Amino acid sequence: MKKILLLAFVALAVRAEVTVIRNATIMTEGAKGTVKGSILVRDGKIAEVGENVLVPEGATVIDANGQWVIPGIIDCHTHIAVDGNVNEGSVSVSSMVNIKDVINPEDIAIYRALAGGVTVGNVLHGSANAIGGQTIVIKMRWGKDADGLIFEGAKPGLKFALGENPKRSGSPQPGSNAPLRYPATRMGVEDTIREAFNEAVAYKAEWDKYAAAVSAGQHPVPPRKDLKLEALKEVLEGKRYVHAHCYRADEILMLIRIADDYGFKIRTFQHVMEGYKVAKEIAAHGAGASTFSDWFGFKMEVFDATAYNAAIMASKGVLVSVNSDSENGELMGRLNTEAAKAIKYGGMSRENALALVTLNPAKQLGVDDRVGSIEVGKDADLVIYDKDPLSEYAKAQKVLIDGHKYFDRDEDISGRAGREAEKQKLLEMEKQDQAQRRRGPQ
Secondary structure, eight states, X not given: OHHHHHHHHHHHHHHHTEEEEEEEEEEOSSTTOXXXXXXXXXXXXXXXXXXXXXXXXXXXXXXXXXOEEEEOEEEEEEOOSBSSOSOOTTSSBOTTOBGGGGXXXXXXXXXXXXXXXXXXXXXXXXXXXXXXXXXXXXXXXXXXXXXXXXXXXXXXXXXXXXXXXXXXXXXXXXXXOOOOOSOXXXXXXXXXXXXXXXXXXXXXXXXXXXXHHHHTTOOOOOOOOOHHHHHHHHHHTTSSEEEEEEOOHHHHHHHHHHHXXXXXXXXXXXXXXXXXXXXXHHHHHXXXXXXXXXXXXXXXXXXXXXXXXXXXXXXXXOEEEEOOXXXXXXXXXXXXXXXXXXXXXXXXXXXXXXXXTTHHHHHHXXXXXXXXXXXXXXXXXEEEESSOTTSTTOOEEEEEETTEEEEEHHHHHHTHHHHHHHHHHHHHHHHHHHXXXXXXXX
């Protein structure tokens, strides 16, 4: 009897892992293009996509009649889910620090991002350093712990920064009590990066020599491990991506020259507001560009920016995405319409515009084998919209990550009264507790 009950429970568990989204307009971002049909999800993966998908017995069915489904939106540059300051600004090279160590799974910005259809984010260190801290890719699994947010298997990165941010950090503004720090000029930023890689090359040579000796059967004393140089060594070995904050064309070219001189690749130029001026050079280097949709003029080094930047770079062969650079999740919640602006500014096709926040950032982060399009075998990271997702009137209705529902607009709205009541109850309890402490022991 116990065995029968156990088998029945297992059968129910298996059926619970099967979901079908049917009657939807599906923008796959894959070979099928846009189709009217259904998506079968099994065990967190996309099992079938097409016009005639059979519904397995016991499957959870989501009727998306009149609605649209797209791959989960991916933000290639965000600062959400971080506990405390994102800058370790006391030094110019802070490659030893890691955003992974300060991931905050309770940051409400994660839920805000989910509500806007974002399922994956590249969480970056700040831009106070010529070479900043280590980055981490997360999935917006609201309710999980810090480890549960981490996108398993995604290659880690390292934040670089050029221009005003690192040089101003070295030369604090009048009235500031912050200590002076090298560099304080654009020339110094380049020198700082080159000197760091001179050290990293020598450090790598020591470890390569040690590894060769071990392979030859010897037992040498290993070199001293340097956490700052370990991350740069991984860059040289192609084990860690470089994401570089930048604005001006001259500095973009400068960093390309550095990368070429030391034999590594820039994975993405971030912001890259003058990228349209040097798009051919960026494409030739093999770097991607993650830019803003239509930001310009917000500081001196952005005065030559244009809303046509994304379209121009893409036309020159650069892999382009649009990011939020968000700390609170607000702009992340409308990245779909940020991408749509490329249709107005540059005449991009609908498919290419949507790719700016789905497939292209997935490629830039090296996770396009898992996410970024709706194709069989990929993670079931899906967003259901009530209207055309490239419309400013569209609202995300449901968001699935790995086949599990992490956001439901109807449930959110219906549950607000209960959450407000719970909030007021907790506030009243806190008020009573404070009053008790003021009275002291009775």
